[in-house]
Amino acid sequence: MDKVQVQGIHHVTLNGADRQTSIDFWQGVLGMTLFFEQPNLDEPELGHLYFDSGDGTTITVFTDEGRKPSERKLHQQVGSVHHLALSVSQATYRMAEERLKAHGFAVTLRDRGFMDSLYFREPLGLLIELASYKFEPPQGCTxxxxxxxxxxxxxxxxxxxxxxxxxxxxxxxxxxxxxxxxxxx
Structure with missing residues (x-):
């Protein structure tokens, strides 16, 4: 059987609450530029925000002004997303705990041996990981x-x-x- 070969993650789309909650978190806390916005083409009553994750991939968020944030932990059902891991530099990782706490987020730090991980829940309850490799690959390698x-x-x-x-x-x-x-x- 022939494979369908993927070449990377194109984008991740999340179900958000209201527009401003998404902008405040993804751009205001995580520094991802909001670079594009339009109605959701499948459900025009929803907004569709596009944020630059910093490496050429995109995080998009469907917004609905009638939905409000809830910081409760999301259910871990089969087929659901456990967490979203975002790549950060070692410099950013070292400052992230202090900066996230200043925004009111509780954080958990983990040393994974080959990488450092910081976990926290975004305003809608999704677990976010800030991940930073402890090494750089040789030039031309991944x-x-x-x-x-x-x-x-x-x-x-x-x-x-x-x-x-x-x-x-x-x-x-x-x-x-x-x-x-x-x-x-």
Whole structure:
């Protein structure tokens, strides 16, 4: 059977509350520029806001002036979204806890070994993760390539999770495969 090969995430669309709640959070708190707005073409009574996530992908939000925010935790039903992870730099990650608390958000920090994670709930109850890799891949390589090699090293070592040494060894392996040394060692 032939595959339908995807090339990345085009956009994620969320069901929002009123327009201003969405703008205040996505642009006001997370710094995503609102760059496009129109009615929802399938349900014209709803608004459709487009926010730039910073890497060329888009978060869009359907808005309804009759809906108001509720900070309750969303139900985790089969097929539902558990959380939305957004990429941030290490500098932003280090400031995020303080800045989110200043906006009234409760946060949870997690060290994942190869990345740092900060979790909080946005005004409608969706769990948001701010994720920051602790490494940069070699030029021309991706984080996924590094992590695939680190995963293989983790499995070979019998470890439960990817750790710093797996990532460091994966970086050495990838770097060596991209530039051949004239020296035997």
């Amino acid at each position: 984080h996924a390539q590094v992590l695939a090699i680190a995963h293989a090293k983790r499995v070979a070592a019998g470890d439960d999770a990817i750790a710093t040494q797996h990532v460091a060894d994966a970086l050495v392996e990838l770097s060596a495969s991209h530039v051949k040394s004239l020296s035997p060692s």
